[in-house]
Amino acid sequence: MSKRIGMEVSIAAAEAVALCRIDVAAVYPITPSTHIAEHLSSIVSDGKLDAEFITVESEHSAMSGIMGASAAGARAFTATGSQGVMYMHEMLPVASAMRLPVVMAIGNRAVSGPLNILNDHGDIMMERDTGWISLFAQNGQEVIDMIIQAFRIAEHKDVMLPVNVNIDGFILTHMVEAMDMPDQDEIDRFLPPFVPYATLHPDRPVSMGTFAGNDIYTEISKSKDAALINAKKTILQIWKEWEKLFGRKYEPIESYRADDAEILLLTMGSMGETAEMAIDALRAKGMSVGLLKFKLWRPFPFDELKKAVKGAKILTVIDRAISYGGPGGPLGIEVRSALYDESSRPAIFNYIIGLGGRDVTPEDFMTILKSSASQAKKKAMKERYVIYGVRES
Amino acid sequence: MVNRKWPETWQEVNPGCMVFEPGSASEYHTGTWRSQKPVWNNEKCIKCGICYIFCPEGCIHEGADGYFSADMDYCKGCGICAHECWPAAISMVEEG
Ligand code: SF4
Ligand code: SF4
DSSP: OOEEEEEEHHHHHHHHHHHTTOSEEEEOOOTTTHHHHHHHHHHHHTTSSOOEEEEOSSHHHHHHHHHHHHHTTOOEEEEEOTHHHHHHGGGHHHHHHTTOOOEEEEEEOOOSSSOOOSOOSHHHHHTTTSSOEEEEOSSHHHHHHHHHHHHHHHHSTTTOOOEEEEEETTTTTTOEEEEEEOOHHHHHHHSOOOOOSOOOBTTBOOBOSOOOOTTTHHHHHHHHHHHHHHHHHHHHHHHHHHHHHHSOOOOSEEEESOTTOSEEEEEETTHHHHHHHHHHHHHHTTOOEEEEEEOEEESOOHHHHHHHHTTOSEEEEEESSOOTTSSSOHHHHHHHHHHTTOSSOOEEEEEEOOGGGOOOOHHHHHHHHHHHHHHHHTTOOSSSOEETTOOOO | OOOOSSOOSGGGOOGGGOBOSTTGGGGSOGGGGOSEEEEEOTTTOOOOOHHHHHOTTOOEEEOTTSOEEEOTTTOOOOOHHHHHOTTOOEEEEEOO
16 A cells, blocks of 8 residues: 655655665766655665665766666666766767666756756756657656656566656755655566566676667667657556556646647646646636646657647647757747647747746746737747746846 | 577667677678788798787787788778887788
């Protein structure tokens, strides 16, 4: 039986990792993910979890360390954020190319410069193309659930890919919430021991991470792309199973009061719960608004997106990151591209909000929704994207 | 999942491109990269074995007579042997 707990989300995240009976963790602590590493390290040093906790000298080594452990057959985990993810960058596409099912929790934080330790999605968006499965949690419960699901998804024989779980820095990592913590028996049934596809062992020689020239690199890239796209099937199955076991439903795009809505708001991560309040307030005033929340960023849920926006007149996409000099925020860019070939599609507006930890309130979403509605009436969005709330002289 | 050394199509690529055959790198003939080849002048050779040690392909072997030669299936023509040979017994010659 699950236990109702009240604790900081980072602590709960570490407890969830321990429930997964990891063999190895290699972490270099960095704000705002530090508490995950700290608590996990205590769990190991208190003897409550039989695992190696490697204190590495850098995030590059943290990622390399868990990749090596995974290649040797260990269930391995790390946590980081911002500069830490960027320092790992070189190893991230190698982990996915080698099909190593490691799991990483990211306490999402703005990247330097200027130096900033607060939340936005700039860090993960820079790692978008590294071939990882990427999940976004909107509250503490989803952090616990997604970390456990992540190991099951990653290690599934039809997937074999690394997974990152995105947890908004401070807004989620440092929030004290009421959550259900599954018990060990339940997780042992849900997550059987890791059976690797191949391991590094002298008795059964295997080469991993080999060289590939121009005669085969294209085929390897295609197979990696196909593996990621194909992973969605298994993710959906595992989420169904989770719902049956724990009663909590997971979908690539969760909708809130969106079925008949003319105007849709699309968010990622913890903004989802804030946005619900804006939707309720505007619905109370008779505005036909609804909310979509992106939970599965990679593989990109094309079918679910098309279905979710059907019938809507306006789609307002909220990004917490920016592609400098590009066509907007990463989510806005991809949603526009995904819907471009549809014969009928909503007018798309893209707002960038909450950079470097600036507060995002229900009122902000209400302002944005009203503004997109009035711009749509005039049949044009003034700019491709708007950096919301920026002070101008 | 096909376990073959040379996947033709993307569907045949092993997950993670793992290679289960030990020593299969020997099937890749780096000799095709070569534009120059090392030519030994054994009159200058003092049989020190430096070329054998430095060859990055490990393709130089000592013959029964104690002199050295390269396996041209693997010699990629890098010229390191010629550069390292201090009596200058090896010269790099353009492939014809
Ligand atoms: S390095 Fe030169 S001298 Fe020494 S063994 Fe090789 S060819 Fe002979
Ligand atoms: S040219 Fe390079 S590869 Fe060829 S034998 Fe000399 S050192 Fe070896």
